[in-house]
Amino acid sequence: MLVPLEDLLKNTQSHYKLVLAAAQRANELAKDAPPLVVTKSKKPAVIALEEIAKGKIRCEDTKDAKAKKA
Secondary structure, X not given: OOOOHHXXXXXXXXXXXXXXXXXXXXXXXXXXXXXXXXXXXXXXXXXXXXXXXXXXXXXXXXXXXXXXXX
């Protein structure tokens, strides 16, 4: 499924944060994390973008995410 950029940018206006969140989630999916959405795709990057578009994954500031992990 193609994910429109407008759907992805509903959660954040920063393309940088969007790319970081999608890459991080795609890596988790590649390491056998379960997908949060039902999809026909097998590609981790596409699944990650679908999750972000449907609001299952939030694009957070990297500083905030690091602070929450500590």
